[in-house]
Amino acid sequence: MATSLTSSWDHQYDYHSSANADTVCVSHLELNLEVDFSAKQLIGQVTLYFDLNKESSSQHGQLILDCRDLTLISVSDLQGQQLDFSLVDVGDILGQKLVIKINQSIRAVTVHYATSPHAQGLQWLTPEQTLGKQQPYLFSQSQPINARSWIPLQDTPKARVTFDATIKVNNGLRAVMSALNNPQMPKDGIFHFVMDKPIPTHLLALAVGDLAFEATGPRSGIYTEPAMLASAVKEFEDTEAMIKVAESLLGPYAWQRYDMIVLPPSFPFGGMENPMLAFMTPTLIAGDKSLVSTVAHELAHSWTGNLVSNATWRDLWLNEGFTTYFTNRIVEAVYGKEQADLEWVNEYTRLESEMQSVDLIDQTLPANVQTRDPNQAFNRFTYDKASMFVHELEQRFGRESFDAFLFQYVTHFAFKAITTEVFMAYMLQHVLPNCPDKLSEVELKEWVYGEGLPHWFVPPSSSSLDKVHLALMEIEHKKPAKMLNVSDWRVHHWQYFLNQLPQVISQEQLLDLDDTFLFSQSKNAEIVCDWFRVAIRNHYDPVLEPLSAFLISVGRAKFVKPLYSELLVAGYKQEVEQIYAKARAGYHPSLQVQLDKLLSW
Structure with a gap:
């Protein structure tokens, strides 16, 4: 049953930002930062240029920015006149808000600051943690709300900014950013960057290394x-x-x-x-x-995310659903329909699995994260359920008509941040009236606001999986693994096979599968992760050593979080504590925060 459009939530409001971006809108940043590897800090200043909303003059006495764990040194206007400011805690998720007093004549402020060595948006690696083992490494991860931990700014996807940056690196390493990069290394260690197109703040990025x-x-x-x-x-x-x-x-x-x-x-x-x-x-x-x-x-x-962006993290599906669908179209054109269909089926398989463990209220396209950590918006519903919706739009309209819609949609909202409700209004005004026999308003609302999948939904399929279904039947009948015909399987066949194995498998069969196909030794991260999950739930302990090595060497949340969760559910609490104690220091700070909560660390 579709939920009502009306609720106590203001769907235009970004609940994950304290910034007053609707009244005082920052449009450009000038960054000037020095990278200090010894202190694990970025030190310098940012100048923020802003415009005032004339309709909200009563709120022009202050500029409110988001930050987290920054050391603030001073705040001034462009003439160097010091401005009054205060820093207010707003909770573990949001961090702090920086409130700067301004007057009608001020259109820019400069904040001198330094980041924390433990900034959630920055990871500082020792030389030993890199491939070359000779030089340290730094990289950022701003999405969803970690830009505020390395720049004081209006950290909301509603507030698009252009920027220019000067980054000083004093140890011969290269700096790169989410801007135009020059492959030629400067001799003085000072790197200059320009991004002349407005981007959401979660797309601000920096890396420094060999x-x-x-x-x-x-x-x-x-x-x-x-x-x-x-x-x-x-x-x-x-x-x-x-x-x-x-x-x-x-x-x-x-x-x-x-x-x-x-x-x-x-x-x-x-x-x-x-x-x-x-x-x-x-x-x-x-x-x-x-x-x-x-x-x-x-x-x-x-196109879908950087040109047309989500206005709040509740609207993440507008980024990820269209992009996941669009990915499938690119794969089909470059690598063929068989691979595209296999990937689409595997998307559905992941979604089907997650539907079994997630509350129905969280199975809509808009993520219900207004009072929660926005990292929780990154789930199979904002990606794969949303992709299934876009695939169905293509099927309803026909590929040619749907491609025309996609082009018009991206063109219409280019360089804008939109909410779910803005998308719905666009569909109701510009799309459905032109094809009333293809999709009804009721069906549209059921897809977007309904829980789970619509009752009429037909899952994707691929005849290429017939041979995998045969192998799964043979596994059910205890056929030895070496007798399975897998000679022409792709990685996607193996992924499907592992995800469709019975929930309960005997130790003898697991050992047979592992000895025959060397799953525990696979260098393909997708395969080995899927295998580990099968092994964990069946207490196949021979995987614990390679699993521990994997969790210590890989920090990708897609793999790490489910594996720790599976271990906890299966009762491997002591093993989790031992592995995490060794692995934690190698994880990105933003992932550490999530895992600390998950594992009660």
């Missing part, structure tokens, strides 16, 4: 540690082809370049769509391009 560069095309390339560069370039060599496919669907690429940086394994996401420099996990480098759909996903965000 980074080499190689082009993958005329407008794309890879930054990463020298020892990883060749394998990364080979794995992601189809990037230019992906860009061309994406442009054919949604129009010209608006960001000039699509470079990527492959980060150390502690990066907590598969990828992060920071414009002009997408951040990528090294767990994507499988050697066979089987996991490069994440590259397509972050590229797709260049």
Whole structure:
């Protein structure tokens, strides 16, 4: 049953920001920061340029910014006149708010500050934690609300900003940002960046390390540690082809370049769509391009997410659902329909699994996170249920008509942040009246506000999985693993196979599967993680040693959080404590916060 559009929540309001962005809107940042690896701090200043909303003059006496754990040194106007300010705690999730007194003549303020060594948006790696083992490394992760831990700003996706930055690095390392990057290293260690298109604050990004560069095309390339560069370039060599496919669907690429940086394994996401420099996990480098759909996903965000953005974290599905669908279209064009269909089925399999353990009230497209940590919005409903919805729109309208809709939608909302309700109004005003026989208002609202999947939904399928279903039947009948015909299986067949195995499997069968297919030794992170989950729930203890090594060496939240959860559910509390004690220091601070809560650390 669809829930009502009306509730006590103001759906225009960002509950995860204290900033007064609706009345005093910051539009440009000037950053000037020095990277101090010894102190694990960024030290310097940011100048924020803002506009006043004339309709809200009564609130012009102050500029309110978000921050978390920053050391504030001073606040001044452009003439150097000191301004009064106060710092107010607003809770563990939101951090603090910085309230600066301003008058009608002030249009910019400069904040001198330093970050905390424990800033949730920054990870400082020792040389031993890098691939090269010689130099330290720093990288940020601002999404969802961690930009405030390294810049005092209006940390809400509603407040788009342009920026320019000067980053000083004093130890011969390279700095890169979510802006236009120059492959040539400056001799003085001072790096300059410009982002001239307005971006949401969660797309602000910085990395500093021993980074080499190689082009993958005329407008794309890879930054990463020298020892990883060749394998990364080979794995992601189809990037230019992906860009061309994406442009054919949604129009010209608006960001000039699509470079990527492959980060150390502690990066907590598969990828992060920071414009002009997408951040990528090294767990994507499988050697066979089987996991490069994440590259397509972050590229797709260049339109759905970076051009058209969610206004609040409740509206995350507008980013991730359209992008997950769009990813599938890119994969189909570059790698073929079979792979696209397999990935779509695996999306549904993940969603189906999560539906069994999540309260119905949280199974809508808008994430009900207004009073919760916005990290909880990143679930299978904002990604895969939303993708199923967009796939159904394509099926209802027909691909040609739907592609025209996508192009018009992105063009209409380019460089804007929208809510779920703005999207619904657009559909009701501009789309449904033109095709009343294709989709009704009731069906639209059921998809968006309804709990679970609509009763009429037909799951995706692929005839390519027939051979996997046969193998699963043979497993049910205790057929030895070496007798299974798996000679032409892709990674996606193996993922489906592992996710569809019976909940309860005997120790003998698990040992047979592991000995035959060497799952515990797999170098493919997706495969080994799916196998570990099967093994944990069946108390197959031989995996504990490789599982421990995996959790210590990989910090991607998609893998780490479910594995710790599975271990706890299966009763491995002592093992969890031992593993986490060794692994925690290598995780990104934002992930540490989440895991500390999950594991009652």
